[in-house]
Amino acid sequence: MKAKAESKKLPRVLPYILLAAGIIGYICAVIIMYEDMKLLQNPHYIPSCDLNPIISCGSVMQSKEASALGIPNPFLGMGGFGALAVIGLAMLAGARFKRWFWRLLNVGALLATGFCLWLFYESVYHINALCPYCMTVWVATITTFWYVTLFNIDQRHIRLPASFQGVYRFVRRHHLDFLILWFLIIAAFILKHFWYYYGRHL
Numbered sequence: 001m002k003a004k005a006e007s008k009k010l011p012r013v014l015p016y017i018l019l020a021a022g023i024i025g026y027i028c029a030v031i032i033m034y035e036d037m038k039l040l041q042n043p044h045y046i047p048s049c050d051l052n053p054i055i056s057c058g059s060v061m062q063s064k065e066a067s068a069l070g071i072p073n074p075f076l077g078m079g080g081f082g083a084l085a086v087i088g089l090a091m092l093a094g095a096r097f098k099r100w101f102w103r104l105l106n107v108g109a110l111l112a113t114g115f116c117l118w119l120f121y122e123s124v125y126h127i128n129a130l131c132p133y134c135m136t137v138w139v140a141t142i143t144t145f146w147y148v149t150l151f152n153i154d155q156r157h158i159r160l161p162a163s164f165q166g167v168y169r170f171v172r173r174h175h176l177d178f179l180i181l182w183f184l185i186i187a188a189f190i191l192k193h194f195w196y197y198y199g200r201h202l
Helices: 002-041 057-061 073-092 099-127 132-154 162-173 175-193 195-201
Strands: none
Touching: 002 057, 002 073, 002 132, 057 099, 057 132, 073 099, 073 132, 099 132, 099 175, 132 162, 132 175, 162 175, 175 195
């Protein structure tokens, strides 16, 4: 019963999720772009989010991963999150989209999530620095992917095999728990890798 109630609630909540994720992600992308431009103008500029050797946006911005696809990552963020906010607003205004649109959005969210997870790995294990604005973007992207996927399954835009229905009902009942668990796992990897620094400051 709870899973059915949640599946009816999600279409009402999803526009706000997309709008919030779009606005938050867009703002973070603009800030990163601004800080990056200041750093290009002055190599000695210290970004506002350079707090210590680990929380160091400057190190991330100056890495090759900051332009992984040949253009600065914030440009991708501004375009993608701007579109996400528009979709959320359109839904609040009563817009209804076709099944192919939702599938396409799901693929886009999946690719963006994969890209964020790759950036997480590179930041932690290769760059050895974290950007709080980037981490906020990761949260917005993963949340978007999670709830767009659940929405598509609920609305039959994506069909699961019958053998997965029981598992999905369990996941659906605990959708927020699984999302929080995802973030906790990421946080655990970060804390474990940087324990050499944070361990002696606790």
